[in-house]
Amino acid sequence: MARLSVQHLLGIQNLTLDDIELIFETADNFKEVINRPIKKVPSLRDITIANVFFENSTRTRLSFELAEKRLSADVVNFSSSSSSVKKGETLLDTVNNILAMKVDMIVMRHSSPGAPHFLANHISANIVNAGDGTHEHPTQALLDAFSIREKYKSFRGLKVAIIGDILHSRVALSNIFALKKLGAEVMVCGPNTLLPKYIGSLGVKVGLDVQKALEWCDVANVLRIQLERQQIKYFPSLREYSLYYGITKAMLDKLNKPITIMHPGPINRGVELSSDAADSEHSIILEQVENGVAIRMAILYLLALKKE
């Protein structure tokens, strides 16, 4: 049985192309499993997983929890809307306390870039990064790429535009790394204030005009405006943003070509994506959510294999 090259899933940066393909193949199997009448397999029966979330999350936490339960793992959840540091306990102490209760894997979301990397240097449990600040969100990128693969089969020559708040987005960075490794062409597009200055050095095109980006791409991955991560003003108003950077069904219809619309959720309807576009035949947003469970099952399963 093939194995991952890594002990932890810290980011797409740390994965090889073989790793990504192994995750996809494993997820194919698990997708079949979760569409059976009995959705559960005993693969992780002796494994205890803690979902440690220092930032709010609905979809990702639920998706991980379902993936864990369908693999028959024992699951505990810890959520704190603010960093534990603010309460006087360090991250390392919090996690070491959880590990003292014999937990095998940690799924962590944290507002600090590199927090899971920091943890990986100090603890022995496997770590899955469920989003670290504005850095990476590897499982999201894997499920996004998996969803694209389902529809297009191959990434060669495929053009993907990532549109919106790139500066504060961990989804954007992980998607760029994953899509580039898989061979797709990538463009980022948004207000210039929300594009990192050196983003072009990652080998992506940079665009400022959404209509042109839509004309260029096969797939548009639309990102949410991360108001909670913006400590200062990057654009004048949501109204102006939605007028000039929001995507509507009318814009998609004007293209006269097939296009796929993706969104990592939650959607701010009427801001980056109008309702008629989000719910249109172009959208694969709910398929992404379904694939999220299969991808996370694959990752947890493959990391548990590394433990043996």
Add this chain to the structure above:
Amino acid sequence: MKIKDIFVHGKQTVNTAMSILLKSARIIDPSSGFHLQRVNVLLNDEGIIEKIDLKEMSADRVIQSADLHVSVGWFDMRADFCDPGYEHKEDLVSGAEAAAAGGFTGVALLPNTCPCIQSKNEISYLQKNNSRQLVQIYPYGAITRDCKGEDLTEMLDMHHAGAVAFTDGKKPVWNTDILVKTLQYLQKFEGLLINKPEDKYLTAFGVMNESYNSTILGMKGMPKLAEEIMIARDLKLLEYAGGKIHFTNISSAESVRLIRRARKQGLNVTCDVAAYNLHFDDSRLLKYDTNYKVDPPLREEKDLRALDRGIREDVIDAITSSHIPQDEECKKLEFDLADYGMLGLQTLFPIIVARCSNDEEGLAKYIEKITHGPRNILGLTVPQIQVGARADLTLFDPSTTWTYSHELHKSKSHNSPLLGKSLKGKVIGVIREKYANINV
């Protein structure tokens, strides 16, 4: 007193009271007639240089090393001893021990303590041990109350109490009006204003250099522009107000260019660079090691090259340890929550050696930046290596490799990425008048 009692490693306040011979030492001092020559140096039991020549001599204690060098005692113009207020990180005693072990006989201290160094009382506190210790402390006074950049402190009073220059230390003087008024006010006694150039708006929430690496690490960057724009701004203000300004810890190639040009225009401007900015680039952060979280942040290879050239061409006047101790609670954290700073006193020399391997001329130039350079900037007398002079010497061996072990480590804090590493370039010891510290 037995010799073995006298030369106890780290006990830098011990009175030597005996003659010392520095055997076959290469003198590094461009102002000495013996510059680059290998000679024997004899110090008498009063700590005065008695003989410098090639003849055989004897003494109570002989110091030798495979490639012994001797220079004027080193001076660090940017260190934080965290005292008063943060004595759990460092204090005047542990800081002085680290300085002596690192080869320094003089250290100028930042005012960012608690309370800040902002009245003659604090100035006196820092100097209280000077008359009976090897390492001499030179205090900086804050420019503004609590270094907040708002209300001016009593700088004349602090000057008379012994402040050698004025600075808000780790914080920039961001208010243009305060900067102009300070430049004007200090002219009464030709006082020096030291500014850390940083536009706080451009660096807001930044934790590292803005670059390709900050992009892939998902961290908010601090653009070099923030430093450069303040240097450009301050140079215009200097042109207007007169006086003199020193930029501390410049870190970018463009900053070097701006200062080079201002010098040519005849402006009274000097600058220094932190040793870590000369040696490490921002790829060191790829593993989120908080020991590399420093301010100004580690830049890029092209900046390191420009800073090196700036030193060799005398645009940069001094190299500083920028010794900022941080305890484990401030560093063993998520990267963006960790505090800034790296220890530097005990590792400055190995960093210099790494920049000048097999380059004796380069080494002499770099050493000048920790001997004559900082003292000239601050208007302090530069000690001499000549017969009859009071000893103020640093002994070092650029060829010897040593391990920066926890046993040899002197600071109360441990925030150095070099701790535990094998380093080339060893400080053999320091001697100032009757005090000595020999690293055995």
